[in-house]
Amino acid sequence: MHQDNKNPRLAVLIDADNTFNVIPIIDELFEEMSKFGDISVRRIYADWTSDHVRQWKPVLPKHAIQPIQQYANTKGKNATDSALIIDAMDLLYTAPLDGFCIVSSDSDFTRLAIRLREAGKFVYGFGEKKTPESLRAACNQFVYFEILLQEKNEEESSNQVEAASKPRPDAEQITLVPIGKKTKQQLATDAKLVSLIRSAIEGLSDETGFAAMGAVKNHIVKNFSAFDSRNYGYTKFSELVNAIGLFELDDQKQKLRDKRKK
Structure with missing residues (x-):
């Protein structure tokens, strides 16, 4: 492999x-x-x-x-x-x-x-x-x-x-249309996007409720191959998650968790 x-x-x-x-x-x-x-x-x-x-x-x-x-x-x-x-x-x-x-x-x-x-x-x-x-x-x-x-x-x-x-x-x-950046409201109301991130966190989180950011992203891609933070106008996955506003990020440890679980 x-x-x-x-x-x-x-x-x-x-x-x-x-x-x-x-x-x-x-x-x-x-x-x-x-x-x-x-x-x-x-x-x-x-x-x-x-x-x-x-x-x-x-x-x-x-x-x-x-x-x-x-x-x-x-x-x-x-x-x-x-x-x-x-x-x-x-x-x-x-x-x-x-x-x-x-x-x-x-x-x-x-x-x-x-x-x-x-x-x-x-x-x-x-x-x-x-x-x-x-x-x-x-x-x-x-x-x-x-x-x-x-x-x-x-x-x-x-x-x-x-x-x-x-x-x-x-x-x-040439008819391609560039993908624009989604607003916070658009992201937070995107049920599929929020569900993908939440389910990944739930499946990978430790006893504190946090999950490694890289592992969360990889888990999402495995289940939804077309997932790419750039599809929403954000270069990095961390920027996308932060923009949604529904998840807590620990930048130092590169971890995140669902704010509902705090």
Whole structure:
């Protein structure tokens, strides 16, 4: 299991037909994936004879992404999905990998994610917020493109950097909406969010009612793979919990407990 590996080896498999919106944030995507380990395999799947994937071509050399050709033999059938799945299974049995990064919002990869996890591999998913719950739940952790766009915009804003290049010809296809910061009232009335944190604290708390913050976060992610404090506009989990106002934080010991239990 790669938990014991300080630098786990990962394979990145990109569904080019289903991820055009990630092109403007491709640098941020690879930076995010590098947090999970060393990206040993980088492949992207499409019918590269088709004009509709031309936006991808200038991006590939920068990140050493290997394009895999798959002809669309039958109209209306996504042959690239099958090619990606077959490659993933080949890599599972032939490559010394610890995990897989699946870049797609397509629920067709749900069974693949489940199978890879059954084999003891970690699966990290990357897609839009519209990604079906089935795929999000099948991954160990799922990151939204919108989060990466938000971070890119914030960095550019803080550095007061204007766009250095003109809009891309295909910019009209980029429809991601950055995720804004939730207010204290919005957070406190988000029943699912509050319930996730409370149940984690209850299951992990000691005799004083406190639970380690890192353990609480990990517990939540295990049960809700798409959980990310950045989804609510907060960079750190501790900032999110503090903003909710329903939990007591011990910053020195990095612990928290439900204020109702005091």
